[in-house]
Structure formats: C-alpha cells, structure tokens
Amino acid sequence: MNSVHKPQPMTKGFFTPGVIVLLVLAVNGLGFLLGRFLFGIGSVTNLSNQYPWGIWIAIDVAAGVALAAGGFTTAALGHVMHREEYHIVVRPALLTAMLGYTFAALAVCIDLGRWYYIWHPLIMWNGTSALFEVGMCVMIYMMVLYIEFLPIVAERFIGRITLKGVFARLNKPLEALLRALDRGLSKTMFIFIIAGVVLSTLHQSSLGTLMIIAGPKVHPLWQTPILPLLFLLSAVSVGYPMVIFESMIASRSFGLKPEMDVLSRLGSFMAPLLSIYLAFKIGDMVIRESFMYLTEVNTASVMFTIEIVVGVAIPLRMFLSEVVVRSRLWLFVASCLVVFGVLLNRINTFVVAYNPPYAVKAYFPSIGEISVTVGFVSILVLLYRFYVRTFAVISIAKVTPAARAKYAIRGGRS
Amino acid sequence: MKKKTRRDFLKTSALIGTAVASSSLHPAKAGPKNILSPDRMGVLVDTTVCVGCRSCEWACKVAHGRSTQPLAEYEDRSVYQTSRRPDHESVTVVNEHRQEESNGTPVYTKVQCMHCDHPSCVSACIVGAFTKEENGSVVWDTNKCIGCRYCMVACPFQIPAFEFGEALRPDVVKCDFCFSRTQEGKLPACVEMCPVEALTYGPRTELIKVARERIRRAPEKYVHHIYGETEAGGTSWMYLASRDFAGLGLPNVGTHAMPGTSESIQHGIFAYFIPPVLLYAMLGGVMWVTRRGKESEHEELK
Numbered sequence: 001m002n003s004v005h006k007p008q009p010m011t012k013g014f015f016t017p018g019v020i021v022l023l024v025l026a027v028n029g030l031g032f033l034l035g036r037f038l039f040g041i042g043s044v045t046n047l048s049n050q051y052p053w054g055i056w057i058a059i060d061v062a063a064g065v066a067l068a069a070g071g072f073t074t075a076a077l078g079h080v081m082h083r084e085e086y087h088i089v090v091r092p093a094l095l096t097a098m099l100g101y102t103f104a105a106l107a108v109c110i111d112l113g114r115w116y117y118i119w120h121p122l123i124m125w126n127g128t129s130a131l132f133e134v135g136m137c138v139m140i141y142m143m144v145l146y147i148e149f150l151p152i153v154a155e156r157f158i159g160r161i162t163l164k165g166v167f168a169r170l171n172k173p174l175e176a177l178l179r180a181l182d183r184g185l186s187k188t189m190f191i192f193i194i195a196g197v198v199l200s201t202l203h204q205s206s207l208g209t210l211m212i213i214a215g216p217k218v219h220p221l222w223q224t225p226i227l228p229l230l231f232l233l234s235a236v237s238v239g240y241p242m243v244i245f246e247s248m249i250a251s252r253s254f255g256l257k258p259e260m261d262v263l264s265r266l267g268s269f270m271a272p273l274l275s276i277y278l279a280f281k282i283g284d285m286v287i288r289e290s291f292m293y294l295t296e297v298n299t300a301s302v303m304f305t306i307e308i309v310v311g312v313a314i315p316l317r318m319f320l321s322e323v324v325v326r327s328r329l330w331l332f333v334a335s336c337l338v339v340f341g342v343l344l345n346r347i348n349t350f351v352v353a354y355n356p357p358y359a360v361k362a363y364f365p366s367i368g369e370i371s372v373t374v375g376f377v378s379i380l381v382l383l384y385r386f387y388v389r390t391f392a393v394i395s396i397a398k399v400t401p402a403a404r405a406k407y408a409i410r411g412g413r414s
Numbered sequence: 415m416k417k418k419t420r421r422d423f424l425k426t427s428a429l430i431g432t433a434v435a436s437s438s439l440h441p442a443k444a445g446p447k448n449i450l451s452p453d454r455m456g457v458l459v460d461t462t463v464c465v466g467c468r469s470c471e472w473a474c475k476v477a478h479g480r481s482t483q484p485l486a487e488y489e490d491r492s493v494y495q496t497s498r499r500p501d502h503e504s505v506t507v508v509n510e511h512r513q514e515e516s517n518g519t520p521v522y523t524k525v526q527c528m529h530c531d532h533p534s535c536v537s538a539c540i541v542g543a544f545t546k547e548e549n550g551s552v553v554w555d556t557n558k559c560i561g562c563r564y565c566m567v568a569c570p571f572q573i574p575a576f577e578f579g580e581a582l583r584p585d586v587v588k589c590d591f592c593f594s595r596t597q598e599g600k601l602p603a604c605v606e607m608c609p610v611e612a613l614t615y616g617p618r619t620e621l622i623k624v625a626r627e628r629i630r631r632a633p634e635k636y637v638h639h640i641y642g643e644t645e646a647g648g649t650s651w652m653y654l655a656s657r658d659f660a661g662l663g664l665p666n667v668g669t670h671a672m673p674g675t676s677e678s679i680q681h682g683i684f685a686y687f688i689p690p691v692l693l694y695a696m697l698g699g700v701m702w703v704t705r706r707g708k709e710s711e712h713e714e715l716k
C-alpha cells in the first residue's frame with residue numbers, strides 16, 4: 001500500500017457565515033442559561049412537579065450520549081478487532097465522543113437543582129439506582145476519552161513548545177513530560193480502549209434502565225423490561241451513521257473529498273445492525289401485545305410510528321441497497337434518518353411517553369429550554385471546528401511510503 | 415518507536431484482571447438505609463369518616479414551622495373547586511370528590527406521601543438521599559440531595575415536589591411522616607389534629623386488622639379493599655372508601671413493588687462485577703488474537 005491517510009490539522013479559516021450564525025445561537029443559549037442560574041430552573045423551563053425532566057435530559061443527555069456512541073463502536077472496530085482500514089474514522093469519532101460526553105455532563109450539571117453537589121455520587125453511593133450507575137460510568141468514560149485524546153495533543157506539541165521569556169526554561173521539562181506521556185500511553189492505550197468499550201456498553205444500556213422504575217408512568221409502547229437492551233442496540237446502530245454524517249459534513253465544510261471507501265464500508269454494517277434492533281423492537285411489541293396501542297391515533301402512536309418507520313425501517317431498506325451505500329448523497333440521507341430515529345427515540349422515551357397520573361397540562365419545552373439546547377449544540381460544533389483546525393484529527397489522502405502507527409489515535413512519531 | 419510485545423500485553427492484562435477481581439471480592443456495601451421492619455407504623459385513612467375540614471393541612475404546616483393562614487380560614491370551601499396536589503408549600507392536601515350522577519355526600523381524600531414499603535424514591539435516588547426508617551417513615555436528607563429529580567420520575571404516586579423557583583438551594587419536599595415528632599413519642603401532627611378520628615396511627619399489621627374488621631362490620635358501607643395494603647408492594651398509609659378508589663384520586667398502580675424490575679436488571683448486570691469483567695476479558699482476547707494476525711502479516715511483509 002503506498003497511498004496512506006495521515007491525520008493533520010485543517011487549514012481553512014475559522015470564520016464563515018455559518019460560524020457566525022452558530023456564535024449568535026450560542027450566545028443566546030448562554031443568556032438563558034444565566035437566567036437559570038440566577039432565578040432557578042423554573043424561571044426558564046416548563047418543568048413542573050408533574051414533568052420533572054424535560055428536553056435537557058432527553059436531548060442533551062440521553063440523545064447526546066447515544067449519538068456519541070461512534071466513539072466506542074469505531075474503537076471496537078479499529079482497535080479491538082484491528083481493522084486498520086477504519087483507522088481514519090477513529091480520530092474524528094473520538095473527538096465527537098469526547099465533546100459529546102463533555103456536553104452531556106454539562107447538561108446534567110445545569111439540570112441539577114444543586115449543581116455544585118455534582119461530585120456527591122462519587123462518595124455517596126446507591127447501588128440500586130440506575131442513575132447512579134449511568135453517572136459513574138459516564139464520569140469514568142469521560143476520563144478515558146480524555147486519555148485516549150491525549151496522544152493527539154502530545155503529538156501536536158512535541159518539539160513545538162516555544163514558551164517565551166520567564167517561561168522559556170519550562171520548555172525542556174514540558175517537552176520531556178509530553179514525550180514520557182506519549183510513550184507511556186502508547187504502551188497502555190489498549191487498556192483504556194477496552195475499558196472504554198466496556199464502560200460504554202454499561203451506561204448506554206443503563207440509560208434505558210432509567211425509565212423502568214417509572215413503571216406505568218411511561219407509555220406501554222416504550223415501557224418494557226428490555227429497554228436497556230433496546231438502548232444499547234440503538235446506540236450501537238447509530239454510531240457509524242453518526243460518523244458518516246459528520247465526516248461528510250466536515251469534508252464539505254473543509255472542501256475535502258469524502259472518504260467514500262471507508263464510509264461505504266461502514267454503511268454496509270448498517271443493514272445487519274438495524275435489523276437486529278428492529279427485530280427486538282418488534283418482537284418486544286408482539287410479546288407484550290403493545291401493538292394494540294397503535295390502533296388508536298394519538299401523539300404516542302404517531303410518534304412511535306414515525307420513530308420506527310422513518311427512523312429504522314426506511315434507512316434499513318436503504319442500507320440494503322448497494323446503490324445507496326455507494327452513493328454519496330443517499331448514504332448521507334440514510335445516515336441522517338438513523339440519527340433522527342435514535343434522537344426521536346430518546347425524546348419519545350423520556351418526554352413523549354412520560355405520562356404522570358395527575359398531569360393537568362402537557363409538557364412542551366419552553367423557549368429557554370430550546371435556546372439552551374440549541375446553544376449547546378452550536379458550541380459543540382464550534383469546538384469541533386476549533387479542534388480539527390488545531391489538532392490532527394481528520395485524515396487527508398497522501399502518498400507516502402510507510403505508515404506504521406499501531407493505533408491511529410496514538411501520536412504518530414514512529 | 416518500540417513495538418510492544420505480546421508478553422507486555424499479557425502481563426498488563428493479567429495485572430488489571432487481578433486488581434479488578436480482588437476489588438470485586440469485597441463489593442462495597444453501598445446504599446441508603448432501607449429497613450422493612452415488621453413493627454413499622456402506618457396510618458389508616460377512613461374517607462367515610464373525613465369531613466373535609468382541612469385542619470390536618472393546618473396542623474402539618476404548623477408542625478413543620480411553615481407560614482400558614484389562621485385555622486379559621488381553612489373552613490373556606492372554595493379551594494375544593496380545583497383538585498390540588500401536594501407541592502413544596504403544602505405536603506398534604508385534602509381534595510373533594512363529588513359524584514356526578516347522584517347528589518350523595520362528597521368524599522374527601524387526604525393526599526400525602528404513602529411511605530411505601532418498597533419505596534421507588536429510595537431505590538432511585540442517585541446519592542441515597544432517601545431512607546426508609548425502621549418506623550416506616552421515608553425521609554429525605556438535604557445534605558445529600560443534588561436536585562436531579564429522579565425521585566420524582568420514579569415515585570408512582572407523583573409525590574416529591576421540587577422548589578423550581580429556588581436558584582441556590584432548591585429542596586425536594588414531601589411528607590416526612592413527622593419523623594422528629596414520632597421519635598419523641600408524639601403522634602403525627604395531622605393524626606393528632608383530626609377532630610373526627612378519620613386518621614388512625616398504629617402498627618401497620620394492626621391497622622390492616624382494624625380495617626378488615628370495619629369492612630366486616632359494615633360491608634354495605636365500604637368497597638371491600640384496603641387501598642395501600644398491596645398497592646405498589648404495600649404502603650404505610652392505607653385508605654378505606656365507600657366507592658371505587660380510582661375515582662378518588664388514588665390511581666391503580668398495581669401490586670408489583672415498583673423498584674423490583676429495575677433492581678433485578680441492575681443486579682443482573684453488576685452481579686459482583688462479573689459480567690463487566692468477563693466482557694473486558696473477552697474484548698482483550700479478541701484484541702490479542704486479531705493483533706497476532708496483523709503481526710504475522712507484518713512479518714511476512716518484511
């Protein structure tokens with residue numbers, strides 16, 4: 001092989017019209033966030049004693065964590081199964097996961113009434129609580145993601161630390177530290193990679209366990225004892241579509257050619273993954289006979305149908321076709337549908353299906369809630385752009401004789 | 415760069431394996447107090463006796479040091495126009511239920527935390543801020559709570575209320591079964607106050623006997639069911655009524671202890687950390703095997 005892909009920082013400028021729109025949305029969101037901290041959660045949200053959780057939990061946390069699943073599914077493929085051809089998507093997926101989890105954690109923090117106690121679960125344990133498990137796993141996994149990203153940072157700065165003035169004498173020790181870190185991590189990285197996969201499996205499923213204790217408050221179309229399994233399967237199936245989705249947008253934005261080879265190959269995993277998910281979802285519905293709720297037309301049945309048909313069945317049919325998988329546009333559309341399906345599933349499970357016994361008024365997110373969520377997503381995209389311009393994340397095809405990096409996420413100083 | 419040998423890999427894996435295994439031999443005994451004492455206390459609410467005077471609401475506020483209007487103003491019956499729920503200001507409220515078809519006497523139902531035998535809030539709380547005490551009370555600890563509101567999602571009776579308007583230190587508020595009063599040997603404030611003895615405080619097992627006896631003596635007066643005897647796995651507060659409970663704001667929550675399913679899933683996944691460790695080992699194995707494949711390929715290439 002003489003054509004290799006080497007990740008490198010993107011060089012295109014930071015500011016574009018799109019970036020400016022994102023900045024405005026971000027500032028707007030932060031404004032409402034300030035209101036939340038000054039006047040309490042009730043002042044910017046439509047949450048109440050009937051609906052204690054809203055879209056901050058459903059979208060920012062539950063869907064955010066699910067959509068960041070690309071981090072562990074590509075790591076499993078690229079590193080655990082050593083399918084080297086996928087290494088070029090590992091770094092972007094890792095970056096998405098890192099940012100995604102950081103934002104999920106921030107979203108939890110702003111949703112907590114007493115956010116300054118966020119460290120309490122570290123010392124006050126409750127083993128029966130699904131939320132406790134989610135919290136712990138997410139916290140540890142976030143650390144793992146930072147560690148996995150460290151070599152990329154080290155690689156950027158090794159041999160390039162040139163502090164001026166009084167700090168100049170720090171240059172040498174810092175350089176040594178980075179090198180030691182890089183070397184140490186390259187030996188032990190596999191530990192973190194496996195740990196990342198295990199932790200992800202655990203908390204992706206436990207996110208589903210969360211709603212089980214709410215019992216009859218969750219609509220029977222969604223409430224099932226296999227919720228954790230369904231959450232895990234859907235997280236696994238949304239991992240690659242999310243990678244495809246981002247990769248195409250990033251290539252477009254930076255004027256690169258999308259890596260159709262690799263992306264198509266990722267796409268070919270989708271039909272089996274989606275059919276497993278769909279099979280469990282339908283099997284569960286048949287066994288619990290919950291399909292009878294589909295005969296009445298109401299919000300729940302309509303949302304459920306959209307989720308299954310548009311978010312799972314149609315993309316499944318598309319991914320079965322060779323033409324779709326090979327076509328840039330259709331692959332993108334199909335991936336978007338899967339992402340949409342999982343996003344909708346999380347919103348449905350946490351918000352639409354939640355039906356408290358004494359609800360007087362249905363919940364609909366307030367302008368403040370929507371602004372904060374949109375603001376968070378905008379900041380996330382901006383940070384992504386900043387990171388890929390600073391660090392070597394996205395790979396560009398290059399013709400060089402040798403590539404021997406063992407893990408693509410490792411500093412490439414072989 | 416030095417290639418890491420397979421030996422290193424094995425060594426490190428084994429090391430981690432032992433570390434995890436030894437820590438899982440002593441699983442941390444974590445979790446909040448959740449005692450199901452045979453002597454736990456309860457309250458029997460006989461809605462056929464209640465006259466809807468709402469003095470229990472007043473007594474509750476006074477006992478908990480909350481501001482309230484004078485007792486006389488509680489006689490104002492216009493509050494019964496709407497059906498109320500306990501909130502962060504009033505942890506117990508009385509609702510009136512009229513029967514549309516007949517002009518029979520309305521039924522009054524006092525609402526508060528049920529003090530479940532298998533409380534969802536205790537099982538769910540991320541930091542174990544709720545405990546089920548020996549005397550049956552389910553109480554909340556302000557020093558632990560982080561305000562995540564998962565207890566509110568979990569409670570089948572929609573009881574815990576949250577101070578949504580509080581910016582700095584919002585509380586989760588619910589009936590504490592007058593825990594500090596009962597510790598001193600006093601009655602719960604509402605029970606003590608009730609002028610018609612609609613509320614009976616006593617050991618839960620005794621209360622069930624009392625309730626059965628009342629139904630036996632006046633079978634035409636009561637629905638033959640004690641709400642709370644088995645609901646959600648049993649509750650400390652129980653109700654007798656002259657008509658269907660669902661029409662009195664007491665929902666049919668089934669007899670299944672709510673935390674049962676989620677706890678067995680949790681314990682299945684985390685049985686002494688064996689499943690996660692097995693998964694770790696399996697992935698390590700896959701990684702090692704596929705690596706070997708790649709290495710021999712590399713050797714051939716050289």
Ligand code: SF4
Nearest residue numbers: 527528530534535569
């Ligand atoms: S009624 Fe709700 S708050 Fe009260 S003990 Fe039961 S689960 Fe907890």
Ligand code: SF4
Nearest residue numbers: 539559560562563565
């Ligand atoms: S809001 Fe407080 S009491 Fe309720 S589950 Fe969260 S930490 Fe526990």
